[in-house]
Amino acid sequence: MTVPHPVRLGPLILPGWLAAIAGAVVSIALAGALTRAMGAAPGLPWLIAPMGASAVLVFMLPASPLAQPWPLIGGNLIAAAIGLVLNQLVPQPVVAAALAVGLAIFAMRLTHSLHPPAGGTALLTALAAPPVQAAGWHFLLWPVAINVLAMGVVGWGWNRLTGHSWPHRMAAAPASPAPMIRAEHIDAVFDSWDEDLDIDRADLHALVGAIERRARGG
Numbered sequence: 001m002t003v004p005h006p007v008r009l010g011p012l013i014l015p016g017w018l019a020a021i022a023g024a025v026v027s028i029a030l031a032g033a034l035t036r037a038m039g040a041a042p043g044l045p046w047l048i049a050p051m052g053a054s055a056v057l058v059f060m061l062p063a064s065p066l067a068q069p070w071p072l073i074g075g076n077l078i079a080a081a082i083g084l085v086l087n088q089l090v091p092q093p094v095v096a097a098a099l100a101v102g103l104a105i106f107a108m109r110l111t112h113s114l115h116p117p118a119g120g121t122a123l124l125t126a127l128a129a130p131p132v133q134a135a136g137w138h139f140l141l142w143p144v145a146i147n148v149l150a151m152g153v154v155g156w157g158w159n160r161l162t163g164h165s166w167p168h169r170m171a172a173a174p175a176s177p178a179p180m181i182r183a184e185h186i187d188a189v190f191d192s193w194d195e196d197l198d199i200d201r202a203d204l205h206a207l208v209g210a211i212e213r214r215a216r217g218g
Contacts, residue, residue: 017060023158024055031150035143043131044143048124050076051147053117058155062166064198066115069167071108072155073148075115079104080144083125084137093127100126168200181208 028051036046054076057067065071083100090096104122108114125132125139132139159166183205190201199207 019158019162020059023059023154023162026158027055027059027151027154028052030154031147034150035146038142038146040142041131041135041138043129044135044139046143048121048143048147050117050120050124051151053120054115054148054151057115057117058151058166059158061198062155062159062164063168063200063203065168065200066198067166069152069155071113071115071118073152074111074113075108075118076121076144076148077140078107078111078113079115079118079122080125080140082107083122084128084139086126087128087133096126097123181212 028047031051032047040046054072057064058072061067079100082104086096086100086103090099100122101119104118105114108118121144128139135142155166186201186204186208190204
């Protein structure tokens with residue numbers, strides 16, 4: 001039986017790692033150029049540093065639950081908002097930074113928008129430089145929202161061109177799991193595991209089935 005695979009060949013054929021690097025370059029360049037062209041208050045960055053880490057996830061790990069559009073966009077915006085609030089409410093920078101990261105993780109977990117680079121976004125806004133403080137809530141629009149939306153658009157288009165599904169489409173689980181490791185065993189571990197795993201449940205079903213068939217010489 002052919003194992004379903006979430007990746008399909010697209011019109012742009014490049015080795016996976018090379019395509020990912022090129023996509024990251026395009027996304028950062030476009031996000032920076034677009035944000036800069038739209039203009040803002042003097043002193044504000046036209047690219048926020050966490051976008052570099054977001055690009056690694058979106059283009060190197062497009063199937064990861066942490067790299068999907070909602071975590072990319074929602075996670076960064078939620079974290080930025082929390083950081084701005086803590087910057088205003090907590091006078092001690094170290095305490096504000098620590099609380100911002102912790103609350104951002106909590107909020108992202110509740111909203112299913114967990115995105116590791118957004119922890120950096122929370123730090124950036126909690127430790128806001130004077131121009132960021134002066135911009136206040138406008139900083140959410142420029143540059144944060146423009147950055148993440150631009151990366152999201154490039155992520156969708158580039159992954160489509162290179163044959164990756166983004167947003168990720170789950171692979172169908174094998175109809176008949178191998179007898180030693182059954183689908184319910186995988187589901188039970190997923191449900192009891194006390195952390196988020198960087199693999200989709202259905203993809204793991206397909207992967208385990210493929211490994212066991214290879215081990216049997218299938």
